[in-house]
Amino acid sequence: MELLSGGEMVARALEDEGVEFIFGYPGGAVLHIYDALHKNCHIPHILVRHEQAATHAADGYTRSTGRTGVVLVTSGPGATNAITGIATAYMDSIPMVVLSGQVQSHLIGEDAFQETDMVGISRPIVKHSFMVKCAEDIPVMIKKAFHIAASGRPGPVVIDIPKDITRPDEKFEYKYPDSVKLRSYSPSTRGHTGQIKKAVRALVAAKRPVIYAGGGVIQGGGSELLTELARKLNYPVTNTLMGLGCFPATDERFIGMLGMHGFYEANMAMHESDVILGIGVRFDDRVTNTLNKFCPDATIIHVDIDPTSISKTIAADIPIVGPVDSVLTDMLNQVDSLREKEEVEPDAAAIERWWQRINEWRANHGLWNEPQYSQDSEQIKPQQVIETLYQVTKGEAYVTSDVGQHQMFAAQYYRFDEPRRWINSGGLGTMGFGFPAAMGVKLAHPDRDVVCITGEGSIQMNIQEMSTCTQYDIPVVIINMNNGYLGMVKQWQDMQYEGRHSQSTYQDSLPDFVKLAEAYGHVGMRVDTLQELEPALRKALSMKDKLVFMDIYVDPAEHVYPMQIAPNGSMADMWLSKTERT
Amino acid sequence: MRRILSLLMENEPGALSRVVGLFAQRGYNIDSLNVAETEDVTLSRLTLTTHGDDRKIEQITKQLNKLVDVVKVVDLTEGAHIERDLMLVKVRASGSQREEIKRTTDIFRGQVIDVGATLYTIQLLGTRDKLDAFLKAVGEAQIIEVVRTGVSGIARGEKVLSL
Numbered sequence: 166m167e168l169l170s171g172g173e174m175v176a177r178a179l180e181d182e183g184v185e186f187i188f189g190y191p192g193g194a195v196l197h198i199y200d201a202l203h204k205n206c207h208i209p210h211i212l213v214r215h216e217q218a219a220t221h222a223a224d225g226y227t228r229s230t231g232r233t234g235v236v237l238v239t240s241g242p243g244a245t246n247a248i249t250g251i252a253t254a255y256m257d258s259i260p261m262v263v264l265s266g267q268v269q270s271h272l273i274g275e276d277a278f279q280e281t282d283m284v285g286i287s288r289p290i291v292k293h294s295f296m297v298k299c300a301e302d303i304p305v306m307i308k309k310a311f312h313i314a315a316s317g318r319p320g321p322v323v324i325d326i327p328k329d330i331t332r333p334d335e336k337f338e339y340k341y342p343d344s345v346k347l348r349s350y351s352p353s354t355r356g357h358t359g360q361i362k363k364a365v366r367a368l369v370a371a372k373r374p375v376i377y378a379g380g381g382v383i384q385g386g387g388s389e390l391l392t393e394l395a396r397k398l399n400y401p402v403t404n405t406l407m408g409l410g411c412f413p414a415t416d417e418r419f420i421g422m423l424g425m426h427g428f429y430e431a432n433m434a435m436h437e438s439d440v441i442l443g444i445g446v447r448f449d450d451r452v453t454n455t456l457n458k459f460c461p462d463a464t465i466i467h468v469d470i471d472p473t474s475i476s477k478t479i480a481a482d483i484p485i486v487g488p489v490d491s492v493l494t495d496m497l498n499q500v501d502s503l504r505e506k507e508e509v510e511p512d513a514a515a516i517e518r519w520w521q522r523i524n525e526w527r528a529n530h531g532l533w534n535e536p537q538y539s540q541d542s543e544q545i546k547p548q549q550v551i552e553t554l555y556q557v558t559k560g561e562a563y564v565t566s567d568v569g570q571h572q573m574f575a576a577q578y579y580r581f582d583e584p585r586r587w588i589n590s591g592g593l594g595t596m597g598f599g600f601p602a603a604m605g606v607k608l609a610h611p612d613r614d615v616v617c618i619t620g621e622g623s624i625q626m627n628i629q630e631m632s633t634c635t636q637y638d639i640p641v642v643i644i645n646m647n648n649g650y651l652g653m654v655k656q657w658q659d660m661q662y663e664g665r666h667s668q669s670t671y672q673d674s675l676p677d678f679v680k681l682a683e684a685y686g687h688v689g690m691r692v693d694t695l696q697e698l699e700p701a702l703r704k705a706l707s708m709k710d711k712l713v714f715m716d717i718y719v720d721p722a723e724h725v726y727p728m729q730i731a732p733n734g735s736m737a738d739m740w741l742s743k744t745e746r747t
Numbered sequence: 748m749r750r751i752l753s754l755l756m757e758n759e760p761g762a763l764s765r766v767v768g769l770f771a772q773r774g775y776n777i778d779s780l781n782v783a784e785t786e787d788v789t790l791s792r793l794t795l796t797t798h799g800d801d802r803k804i805e806q807i808t809k810q811l812n813k814l815v816d817v818v819k820v821v822d823l824t825e826g827a828h829i830e831r832d833l834m835l836v837k838v839r840a841s842g843s844q845r846e847e848i849k850r851t852t853d854i855f856r857g858q859v860i861d862v863g864a865t866l867y868t869i870q871l872l873g874t875r876d877k878l879d880a881f882l883k884a885v886g887e888a889q890i891i892e893v894v895r896t897g898v899s900g901i902a903r904g905e906k907v908l909s910l
């Protein structure tokens with residue numbers, strides 16, 4: 166058997182695991198590992214400019230591919246800088262393995278230089294964590310970490326590695342295991358047949374059904390099956406912010422995103438529905454609005470791999486714990502067998518009436534029906550930027566986003582027909598996510614258009630990554646929807662604080678983004694008018710080998726609508742414009 | 748409602764902090780907690796008492812099960828079970844009080860396990876209610892120090908919590 170040092174084992178185990186990229190940043194505690202990477206490891210390492218960006222880049226890589234991302238950081242500040250990205254991944258159930266250096270074992274607990282209790286600090290935001298006690302454990306621990314991160318409800322796993330464990334002069338036998346078993350961890354592999362039968366009966370008997378599908382469908386590889394089920398039944402589908410793309414947005418059965426900034430027709434349909442199939446979703450507060458007013462007539466079927474998601478906020482009438490792909494397969498079979506054996510199938514007339522009602526909602530206030538924003542001003546409306554981008558990219562781009570109004574406009578107006586194309590921080594809402602995530606996506610898909618939709622607030626939270634893009638030639642397109650404000654904050658201040666804009670603008674201190682991009686060796690473009698918009702976007706997207714930073718000035722007065730009315734509102738209580746409400 | 752949850756978890760550093768952290772993080776209550784190794788040194792058994800409505804207890808149980816270190820969880824209060832809490836208590840005992848306290852201790856089937864000039868140390872085993880009742884009987888004024896292990900419990904009959 167081969168003899169390797171702890172540091173070499175880390176490098177080799179990552180290779181044996183088939184890791185494609187390491188996103189990281191060196192420092193004292195991980196120098197042995199970095200040396201091992203340098204000497205004999207073929208995995209490309211992407212040196213970011215801030216550890217937070219390493220986590221987001223790994224995250225973007227993962228969201229766009231389904232493969233677990235890997236982050237390597239040093240102890241202390243390196244580890245704490247990674248925390249926001251770990252929390253971001255945790256909230257959206259993204260598999261990630263984070264290797265953090267730690268001070269030498271004998272110094273732990275002594276407040277040594279760059280010592281932080283990483284296992285402790287990260288505990289509430291990881292799926293699991295390990296502290297390596299001896300080098301021999303490294304291969305199994307790394308295998309376990311990848312297994313835990315990617316299986317069941319995925320999530321980030323931290324491995325904290327004291328420096329002495331990786332020292333080059335002590336070698337141990339190395340063998341990477343093919344698989345690992347954990348007696349205390351066995352995620353569900355199938356849904357309960359009886360429950361699935363019950364669910365399908367309820368679903369088929371529905372007169373006003375809605376399929377409410379989320380990120381879990383994408384992660385669980387259930388998009389195609391879900392699409393098949395919805396088409397077979399001819400039922401409307403709404404998606405959460407995290408689920409966009411799990412059902413084709415251009416299918417007429419798609420009724421848009423739901424929730425706080427969801428589509429009018431989606432929120433109305435949910436509120437009036439009699440049966441809801443919630444799948445890969447968690448009925449979170451940005452969807453449900455006030456819990457005791459949530460969908461008063463609906464029987465709730467809830468499918469999720471994670472039992473804790475079920476009946477946490479909204480009690481499920483028919484809970485099903487299981488992987489979405491197997492449950493959907495069972496459901497499809499069940500729909501067929503009900504039809505064949507018992508001649509039970511959806512009530513076509515009732516479903517037709519339901520569609521008529523939905524189509525009325527669509528016609529009245531649907532965002533895609535006709536513009537729901539005023540087009541009277543000279544200024545570019547943020548919605549127009551997304552609509553134009555959608556046309557120019559033919560809906561085929563990978564779109565990452567930051568957090569704010571621009572994110573909601575992107576979610577509303579870019580129509581995702583495929584899973585893993587829309588990449589945003591839904592659960593944690595992390596400003597600064599979009600750009601580094603786009604780097605990860607572009608590295609995974611070098612031949613595809615990768616666009617980061619951001620705001621002048623968010624982009625400045627990780628703008629240093631322009632340097633990383635120079636170093637590794639990562640030609641993403643940054644669309645900075647520059648409204649000169651922390652727009653989403655401003656919107657709330659307009660609506661709830663009588664327009665007192667406390668600390669939500671920067672008083673003419675924004676950089677010249679064009680020059681800034683150029684300073685890093687990239688292309689900058691400034692766009693002020695609607696006439697320039699489309700040609701500029703076309704031009705930017707045609708420069709395949711250049712990072713293009715588009716600084717697009719948009720109307721700062723624009724608000725995101727619909728917006729659910731809280732507190733105490735139901736899903737159906739929405740502002741539809743500054744003056745109109747349901 | 749009060750519940751006794753008993754769980755087996757990996758006997759590994761960090762496992763306990765994950766359980767305790769879960770309660771803090773999600774705003775669940777821990778009324779008592781005890782933990783020790785089992786006959787299998789790779790496993791620890793942790794027993795805790797908590798309270799909440801059925802929904803809450805269900806969430807707590809599910810969240811505990813979700814922890815990677817936790818091997819098994821049972822709610823002992825769902826079936827017939829035996830619970831015990833061990834209490835050591837120092838009470839003032841001088842003059843005529845000595846006899847009185849000894850008598851109370853006997854009634855509760857406790858033992859005086861240490862004797863000082865002016866105090867007794869008493870050991871008492873039982874359910875939480877019994878220990879509470881003893882403290883009440885002795886009277887607050889007499890009590891100097893109380894230490895309790897927290898509830899541990901086991902199912903009655905054939906039911907066992909094992910791998």
Ligand SMILES: Cc1ncc(C[n+]2csc(CCOP(=O)(O)OP(=O)(O)O)c2C)c(N)n1
Binds near residue numbers: 570572623651652
């Ligand atoms: C790290 C972080 N800090 C603060 C917030 C709160 N927040 C949400 S949206 C927003 C404003 C974002 O501004 P910008 O990026 O310019 O986007 P806009 O809303 O203007 O489109 C803020 C401050 C957050 N989500 N993330």
Ligand SMILES: [Mg+2]
Binds near residue numbers: 569620621646649652
């Ligand atoms: Mg802004």
